[in-house]
Amino acid sequence: MTSSPAAAHLTASRFLQRWLDADEQRQPLLDEMSRLSLSPAIFAQILQKEMLSGASLNKAMRRLRNLVICTLIKRDLEDKADLNEVVTTISEFADFVVHQHLQELHTELSAIYGVPIGEDSGIEQEMIVLGMGKLGGYELNVSSDIDLIFCYAEDGETHISNENQRCLSNHEYFSRLGKKLIAAIAEITEDGFSFRVDMALRPNGNSGPLVASFGMIEEYFMIQGREWERYAWVKARAMTGKADDIATLDKIIRPFVYRRYLDYGSIDSLRSMHAQIRAEVVRQETKHPERSNNVKLGRGGIREVEFLAQVFQLIRGGRDASLRDRSTRNTLNTLASKGILDPHIVERLLESYTFLRNLEHRLQYLDDAQTHTFPVQSEDQQRIAQMMRCADVPELLAQLQPHRAFVAEQFDAIFKDKANSDNEAEQDLLAANLANNENEENLAAQLTKAGFTDATSAARRLIATWQSPKMQTLSEASRSKLIALVNSALGLIARQDNNHLVCWNRLLDFMEAIARRSAYLALLTEYPHALARVVRMMGASEWAAIFLTRHPILLDELLDESSLHQRPDWLAFQRDLQQQLAQHTGDTERQMEALRELHHAMQFRLLAQDLEGQLSVEHLADELSQLADLIVTATIQAAWETIASRHRPVPRFAVIAYGKLGGKELGYASDLDVIFLYDDDDQDAPGNYAKLAQRFITWMTSHTPAGILFDIDIALRPDGASGLLVSSVNSFARYQEKSAWLWEHQALTRARYCAGDAEIGQRFEQIRGQVLRQERDAHKLAQEILSMRKKMHDAHINRSDLFDLKHDAGGMIDIEFIVQNLVLRYAHQYPQLTANIGNIALLKLSGELGLIDAELADRTSTAYRWFRKLQHSIRLQGEDRARIAHDKIENEAAATVSLWQALFAEQA
Incomplete structure (x- = not known):
């Protein structure tokens, strides 16, 4: 039979019952207090009342x-307080205890020894x-000890103000203060203790x-910091001290804990570390079988x-500040988000964590003991079951088992040793x-057995790589990891259809x-599916x-397979950009790195989808163009913030592609x-926007450890290389209407x-x-386009037997010139031709409008799509020039030539 809440708290916790029995006035006080969610303000009121x-x-x-x-x-067992309230309240109380005692003891010591300077x-x-520990994350147990570390910023000595005081070094002063603080908190008296201190x-x-000291x-x-201490210092939280000192200490701690x-x-x-902990737990359980159910350190327990x-x-915390939270619960939620x-999985982990922590508290409620192990006595076990709202112990264990099994399963998914013993x-x-070094034949035989074609060349290359100076200086651990990875890759490569040696x-x-x-060797070792993906991409x-x-x-x-199959969430990506840039405000180098890292990561996801055949060339180009737009937007915003003389918070400035x-x-x-336009009458505008444009180019093109973002070409600005870096909107309009060359209007067909x-942007x-819809002389237009096409052809003479x-x-250039001719020739009659909808759509639209033969328009648009696909495939193989056998494109090229002749034959 399930116990009522009132019965549970009155009979199950012996500590609570003993406390109530010791003084009949405590029951009404407890009833009154249990109506409240406790806070530091309430702690202070009660403490003051006791001291008065x-x-x-x-x-x-x-x-x-x-x-x-x-x-x-009482509040917990009566369901008035959840886990969050319990752990937060006891953590805030620990802070309160430390603050109060430290303040009193510092006053006492400084009166004797002076103030440390x-x-x-x-x-x-x-x-x-x-x-430290759970205290650092505001997740303390009700009967836990508190893990503390004492430190101070600078060495020095105390300043004495009278002859009765005795000067001490700062180290000695704070050592005495620390000892007194521990005693004040932890010494057991007739009233008990405040907290055990570790x-x-x-x-x-x-x-x-x-x-x-900080030094x-x-x-x-x-010099000495060990790996397990990195884990411990993740939780470090300053409970006392000046804000500036805490910030300085954080700068010391962060690079030790978090790698860049x-x-x-x-x-x-x-x-x-976990194996060592488990070994100790197993040793204790073997020695004391009755203590075999440890909800903290046991299998599937809280520690996991x-x-x-x-x-x-x-x-990841070195690169993502949002993962530096000290709370386990908050961190899990961040990992999910x-x-x-x-x-x-995170939702279930949090459910299991809550169950385990609630059970841990009830183990401690029994006698106010710092325990995590299920009690031996059957009566005590029943009390725990009662506090967990279970009719009996088997029911409790039946509820506990699936939580531990799930936690253990998730723990193994990350921490199980991935070494392939088979x-x-x-x-x-x-x-x-x-x-x-003389085993080339044996190595070739091993590669042949693995399924390699041309095993001899593969063996020779592997030996050359292994004997390189870089490989010879590796640690034994790294060499072992590399051998394991290369061995794993053998079968993966052999199973590919393409050239194994390449x-x-x-x-x-x-x-x-x-x-x-x-770190990268560890990643590929820990996540074999990532190595498999690498091999596929390499092939x-x-x-x-x-x-x-x-x-x-x-x-x-490569770790999250699902993300590699998802279309980009551009709003989320934009938020990430803004957050990363805001996080590193004032650090230009880090902001530039963040832009590159985010850009490369998204580009890599698109590349992975592309290689798996999930994206058409047109769709890929749309996504890459959207990515570039967002990077350009973020860079303009961040670069403007670095211009000290900026005259307004948001620039009246735009980038035109x-x-x-421009054509996506x-x-x-x-x-x-790109070109840069502004619309601002402020006297400082031209100079500031010139700085912004130059800074934008620098941010985009500078080589950092993460590489570059984009090469920038600004040759299409008004007056080209001799023109100003930035133009006002009005001067750009005048230039386009009165001074621009025809080729600049051709370029304008693909601008946005x-x-x-x-x-x-709207003005542009x-x-x-207006420019594209100008009425033009058809013959003169055709002559100028033909002249421009000849210049381009002469500049790119193809002497190979392949088709460029x-x-x-x-x-492709012919098709683009055909489209530009159609837009410039007919847009005054058909304004819809000025829409920046791409060459394929514009060809089809021209066919529908009767400007060209509809069937020929369709064949040419199909040819353009095929050319782009072929060009993309060739570029993926690292070729600079996209050339292919004539028989692969014979029909498509013929369609383009036919349309070209239909448009330009009479002007040739």
Whole structure:
């Protein structure tokens, strides 16, 4: 029979019952208190009341502590408080305890020894108390100890103001203060204690000094800091201290805890740490079988949920500040919102975490003991079941089991050792063959057995790579990982239909590039499906292989298969851009890096979809153009903020796209043809907008560790290379109407507003429409276009036996010139031709309007689509020139030539 809430709290918690039995006045006080959600303000009121009655701070605080614990027990068991309230309240109480005692003790000590002063700054120093573990994340247990670390900013000595005071070094002063603080909080008196205190997490542990200066901490991190301490310091939270000192300390802690790169080596480190913890738990359980149900450290327990959250903090926190939260629950939610973990899995993890933490609390409610193990006595087990609202112990264990099983399953998905034990013999053979320089034949035989064609060349290349200076200087651990990865890749490459040796060479180039980056080796080791995807990409595209080799950080994008199949969420991407730039305001280099990283990541996702055949060339070009638009927009906004002389918060400035970006036909390596317009009468406008344009170009084209964003071509601006970098809208309009060459009007057919001030964008579209709709002499127009086409043809003479898809007669340039002729010739009659809808759509529209033969228009538009697809495929293989055998495009080229002759034959 399920117990009522009232019965549960009155009979199940022996600690609560003993506390109530000790004083009959406590029951009404508890009833009153349990109606409230406790807060620091309430703590202060009760503490003051106790001290006014004559109690010392130590006595009053301990009485308050017992009242707080009992109130939380009652509220929790009566369903008035959820887990969040319980852990937050007890954490806030710990902060309150530390604050109150530290303030009183500092006053006492400074009266005796004077005020500690920094030797460099000359200002008063304060002790910073760091809350670690669950206290740091505001997720403390009701009966937990508190993990603390004491530190201070500067060495120096105390300033004495009278002869009765005795000068101490700052280190000695804070050491005495720390000892007194621990005693005040943790000493057991007739009223109990406030909190048990554990100082073992400080630098050098219990053998180290009780307090440390910032300099000591920094030196320790640099020289002695161990991997498990990175995990511990994720939770470090300053409970006391000056804001400036806390900020300085954070700058010391952050680079130790969070790597600037994606640190997949953390998985192996935490796996090892977890194995050590589990080994100790198993040892204890073997020694004491009755303690075998540990909800914190046991299989599928609380610690495994914490590790699941914190491993991603260590992996990604260096690049993503949102993952530096100290709360396990908040971190899990962030991982879900970012798509790093599946939201449904996170929801279930949080459900299991809540169940386990609630059970842990009830184990502690029993006797106010710091325990995480199911009790031995059957009576006590029944009390726990009662507090968990279960009729009996079997019902409780039946509820517990699926939670632990789910947590263990998710933990194994991340932390299970991915080494392929089934393949160890082949791996050992590969290592032996590579260790002996004369074993080329044996190595070739092994590769042949794996399924390689041309195994001899593959073996020779592998040996050359393995003997390279970079490989020879690797650590033994890295060499072992590389051998394991190469061995895994053998079968993956052999199963591909394309040339094994080409893929093999590309992969070895990639492996050599990342060999010294242990994080990338760890990623591919931990996520075998990522290695499989890498091999597929290497086999499919030379361009993809080079791109990934230059930007191995993009390996991270291969981990989530679902994201690689999703169409881009451009609103979310835009938010990410804004957040990353805002996060690094004032740090131009980091902002430029963030732009490149986000751009490359999205481009890589599109590349992965492209290689899997999920995108048409036209759709891909649309997506790449949209990506470029958003990058341009974000860069303009960020670059404007760096101009100290800017005269308005938002610039009246716009970027106009021409060429491939203007026509939304962008490829992976396309440059951006742009011009810059402004509409601003302020006297400082021309100078500031010239600075903005120049800074924009710098932000786009500068080489950083992440590479560049885009090459920028500004040759299409009014007056070309001799013209101003930026133009006012009015001067641009005058130039286009009176001075522009015909080829500039041709270029205008594929121009559009890209980014910046939308009103300027509207003005540009009006100007563009007016210019394109001018009535022109058809014969003169044709002559000028033919002349321009001849110049381009002469500049790109093809002496090969192949057809140049872009430049040869009947190719893409001819089709683009045909469309430009149709727009400039007929737009005064048919304004719809000025729409920037792409060459294929404009050809079909011209056919529908009867301007050209409809069937020929359809054949030519089909040819253009085929040419683009072929060009894209060739470029993916790293070729600069898109040329192909004539028989592959014979019909398409003939259609283009026929349409060209129909339009231009009489003018030729």
